[in-house]
Amino acid sequence: DGGITQSPKYLFRKEGQNVTLSCEQNLNHDAMYWYRQDPGQGLRLIYYSQIVNDFQKGDIAEGYSVSREKKESFPLTVTSAQKNPTAFYLCASRTSYNEQFFGPGTRLTVL
Amino acid sequence: GDSVTQMEGPVTLSEEAFLTINCTYTATGYPSLFWYVQYPGEGLQLLLKATKADDKGSNKGFEATYRKETTSFHLEKGSVQVSDSAVYFCALTPNSGYSTLTFGKGTMLLVSP
Numbered sequence: 001d002g003g004i005t006q007s008p009k010y011l012f013r014k015e016g017q018n019v020t021l022s023c024e025q026n027l028n029h030d031a032m033y034w035y036r037q038d039p040g041q042g043l044r045l046i047y048y049s050q051i052v053n054d055f056q057k058g059d060i061a062e063g064y065s066v067s068r069e070k071k072e073s074f075p076l077t078v079t080s081a082q083k084n085p086t087a088f089y090l091c092a093s094r095t096s097y098n099e100q101f102f103g104p105g106t107r108l109t110v111l
Numbered sequence: 112g113d114s115v116t117q118m119e120g121p122v123t124l125s126e127e128a129f130l131t132i133n134c135t136y137t138a139t140g141y142p143s144l145f146w147y148v149q150y151p152g153e154g155l156q157l158l159l160k161a162t163k164a165d166d167k168g169s170n171k172g173f174e175a176t177y178r179k180e181t182t183s184f185h186l187e188k189g190s191v192q193v194s195d196s197a198v199y200f201c202a203l204t205p206n207s208g209y210s211t212l213t214f215g216k217g218t219m220l221l222v223s224p
Contacts, residue, residue: 004154033211042200042216043155058211090154098143098204100212102154 002027004103006091011108013078013085021076021106023091029101031094032074036060036087037105043090049074078108086110113138115201117215124222130188132218134175134201137182142203144168144177144184145212149198158186158199162206196222 004025013019025032031050035043045058049068063082068074078085088107092100118133136144143162147155159168164179173188184201201215 006154040216043212043214045211048211092155098206098210099145099157099160101157102147104154105152 004091004093004101006089006103006106008106009104011106013108013110015110016080018077018079019108021078021089021091021108023074023076023103024072025074025093025101025103026072027093027095027101028071029093029095030071032068033092033094033100034058034064034066034074034076035090035092037090038087046076046089113142113203113205113213115203115213115215117199117201117218120198120217120219122218122220124191124220126193126222126224127190128222130186130191130195130220132186132199132201132220134184134186134215135182136184136201136203138203138205138213140205141179142205144175145202145204146173146175146184146186147200147202147214149200149217151197155200191220191222193222193224196220 007022033048034046044060047066049055065077090105091103094100114137145160146158148158149155159170161168161177167176175186198217198219200217202212204210
């Protein structure tokens, strides 16, 4: 079955640590996205990538970094510079019809 | 810039009631419009979409019509079920080139038996 996987489902981070969230898709989509979701805030775009080896900042990129070395993979690193990283993180990829398909999400908690 | 405004929730209904969740948007040109649904602890699922004025998107009993004159894309369902309890997001994307989604803040729907 084609789809998007994210791991881990739950992640705990100590203050000052960097953590990396995994996102993999086997849908053969060129474009991939990372969103952050906070209660009552909707989704906010962190980074997106339209093609391998290229990515752009979204609305809230500070304290985050990404890479896009393979079409299938778009990992997100939450760095120690992100002051309030506790949130639900969602990865998505996009079809040629502008439809985005989402993974199941990773819930990050800072201890 | 583009924006999406949804009615605040929670919307609380009894099973078999009629559902309307309002969504209005601000955008240049003619965007594509979407409704996504999120069940507790999960990612978003595409529910329906419309790509041009007067298009009606429909799926699983839900419908929404793209109204250019009122810049609206209200979600409706004739008879809700307990299993419809979720958060619903309205979103838009410009129809030009590669583009990102702009989401509303979401509306929680709670359906009681």
